[in-house]
Amino acid sequence: MTLTPEGAASFAELVTSELGEGVASTDPDLIQKCSSDWSRMSPILQEKLPPGRYPADLVVRPTTPEQVPTFLRLAYDRDVPVVPRGAGTGNYGQATPFTGGAVLDLRALDKVTEIGDGFVTAQAGAKLTVIDAAVRDAGHDLWMFPSTKGSTIGGFIAGGSAGTGTVERGTTADGFVTAMTIAPCDGSGRSFRVEGADTIPYIHTYGVTGIATELTVRTDPARHWVAVYAAFADYGRAIAVHRSLPDLAVLPRLASLDEPGLVATLPAPIELDATRTSLRMILEVSTVEEVSRRVVAAGGEVVAVFDDYAATDKLSSMSYNHPVYFLQQSGYPCFHLEVGGTALWDAPDLIRTVYPNAMVHVELRTMGPLGMYVADYESEDQVLGGFAALEELGVGIHSPHQWMVDRHVAEALAISPITDPKGLLNQLKLDRDGVVPARIDTRNEALVARTPVH
Numbered sequence: 001m002t003l004t005p006e007g008a009a010s011f012a013e014l015v016t017s018e019l020g021e022g023v024a025s026t027d028p029d030l031i032q033k034c035s036s037d038w039s040r041m042s043p044i045l046q047e048k049l050p051p052g053r054y055p056a057d058l059v060v061r062p063t064t065p066e067q068v069p070t071f072l073r074l075a076y077d078r079d080v081p082v083v084p085r086g087a088g089t090g091n092y093g094q095a096t097p098f099t100g101g102a103v104l105d106l107r108a109l110d111k112v113t114e115i116g117d118g119f120v121t122a123q124a125g126a127k128l129t130v131i132d133a134a135v136r137d138a139g140h141d142l143w144m145f146p147s148t149k150g151s152t153i154g155g156f157i158a159g160g161s162a163g164t165g166t167v168e169r170g171t172t173a174d175g176f177v178t179a180m181t182i183a184p185c186d187g188s189g190r191s192f193r194v195e196g197a198d199t200i201p202y203i204h205t206y207g208v209t210g211i212a213t214e215l216t217v218r219t220d221p222a223r224h225w226v227a228v229y230a231a232f233a234d235y236g237r238a239i240a241v242h243r244s245l246p247d248l249a250v251l252p253r254l255a256s257l258d259e260p261g262l263v264a265t266l267p268a269p270i271e272l273d274a275t276r277t278s279l280r281m282i283l284e285v286s287t288v289e290e291v292s293r294r295v296v297a298a299g300g301e302v303v304a305v306f307d308d309y310a311a312t313d314k315l316s317s318m319s320y321n322h323p324v325y326f327l328q329q330s331g332y333p334c335f336h337l338e339v340g341g342t343a344l345w346d347a348p349d350l351i352r353t354v355y356p357n358a359m360v361h362v363e364l365r366t367m368g369p370l371g372m373y374v375a376d377y378e379s380e381d382q383v384l385g386g387f388a389a390l391e392e393l394g395v396g397i398h399s400p401h402q403w404m405v406d407r408h409v410a411e412a413l414a415i416s417p418i419t420d421p422k423g424l425l426n427q428l429k430l431d432r433d434g435v436v437p438a439r440i441d442t443r444n445e446a447l448v449a450r451t452p453v454h
């Protein structure tokens with residue numbers, strides 16, 4: 001329930017007295033900054049969740065993992081809603097404090113605590129850039145990281161799903177996470193550890209089942225990665241190379257493909273030809289020659305090869321949602337859908353007919369491509385109205401235009417009555433009536449309308 005200004009001040013005082021000076025703040029500027037995320041990438045969510053519409057009442061910034069369960073005990077005792085937050089780059093509005101309360105900003109928990117053989121353990125607020133640099137120094141590769149590499153490991157596991165490394169290692173729910181320390185909101189003031197399959201209720205469930213304070217994720221022995229840029233006169237030839245890559249002796253770390261309409265706004269280190277389809281790959285060094293041969297055989301051109309790790313990061317920062325983001329930055333009024341299925345390779349002309357000026361950005365996975373479908377934006381009805389036609393053509397859709405937990409819902413519903421019996425964690429993201437939210441969730445508004453007025 002939203003706090004009164006007096007209630008917020010009194011709760012901030014309580015948090016300060018238990019956890020120390022500087023941990024709790026009611027500063028309006030800080031509250032404003034911490035109360036919205038990157039949902040602005042969706043024109044639909046931009047309208048529904050403009051900055052300032054759903055402010056928290058205070059921001060709490062723990063400096064040690066132990067402070068998190070203590071804070072949650074206080075929130076539990078006072079019935080204060082809590083929304084966890086990493087870097088706030090989640091783009092579904094899933095960190096919006098609809099019912100006020102406290103935003104729990106975890107970025108000060110930023111330590112990499114252990115690097116071992118095949119794993120790294122880090123506090124939830126550690127940035128993936130920092131974790132990756134640490135594991136590379138120790139001779140390892142993170143299994144995966146998102147194109148928003150400055151985001152936090154806790155936010156990636158609780159709110160993201162895939163990225164550089166997904167070609168070989170799948171999503172965040174495919175064995176990447178081996179252990180998590182979870183602080184529940186059950187009045188206990190204690191944390192517990194989950195391992196293996198027991199981590200699933202905490203993956204991509206937006207913190208509704210508990211707050212991750214420390215996470216252990218898998219690494220591989222470090223490889224020598226090279227950034228390769230190729231260009232093709234037509235999409236079909238680029239696709240022929242893209243879909244051939246899973247048979248390489250060592251899988252690529254990333255293979256991103258954009259048709260010309262998405263190329264002009266990519267901030268590449270070289271000038272990309274915006275009349276050609278761009279294929280950008282992070283390849284293991286021993287496979288560069290073979291892939292270059294395939295590019296040329298398909299009528300394409302290798303336009304640049306950068307043999308340093310920083311260049312592979314640059315290439316990664318143009319993957320997944322980023323081409324859409326760069327197009328939007330140029331002022332183009334578009335929307336996007338997260339899509340998957342071999343139709344992206346097989347029937348691009350057909351799937352482009354569903355929405356006006358549609359374009360595709362494609363990422364490689366061994367089990368088939370996934371990517372972003374981008375088109376001109378008119379209205380929410382227009383966006384929702386095309387889903388069935390795309391699915392009919394074999395395109396799987398994950399909508400980035402709604403904030404409800406839509407993966408591991410059954411697992412979250414099973415565990416949250418134990419870990420969050422009062423339902424204070426990230427309210428209105430999990431439908432506790434037990435109905436698995438439809439992908440097109442028209443109940444978003446209804447749920448928010450039920451919340452107390454500020």
Ligand SMILES: Cc1cc2nc3c(=O)[nH]c(=O)nc-3n(C[C@H](O)[C@H](O)[C@H](O)COP(=O)(O)OP(=O)(O)OC[C@H]3O[C@@H](n4cnc5c(N)ncnc54)[C@H](O)[C@@H]3O)c2cc1C
Pocket residue numbers: 037038041083084085086087088089090091094095106124125145146147148151152153154155156157158159160161162163164205206207208210211212213319320321322325426
């Ligand atoms: C341009 C762009 C590109 C992107 N590319 C990718 C990509 O390649 N792959 C991908 O998967 N995602 C991508 N994303 C989405 C997002 O950036 C990532 O998932 C990111 O890793 C989220 O981390 P964060 O620290 O910003 O989390 P936040 O946005 O702060 O939080 C994400 C969710 O997790 C919850 N949460 C945060 N920390 C914790 C915690 N410690 N315990 C429990 N719950 C917590 C929050 O309440 C929220 O619901 C992209 C987004 C944008 C805008």
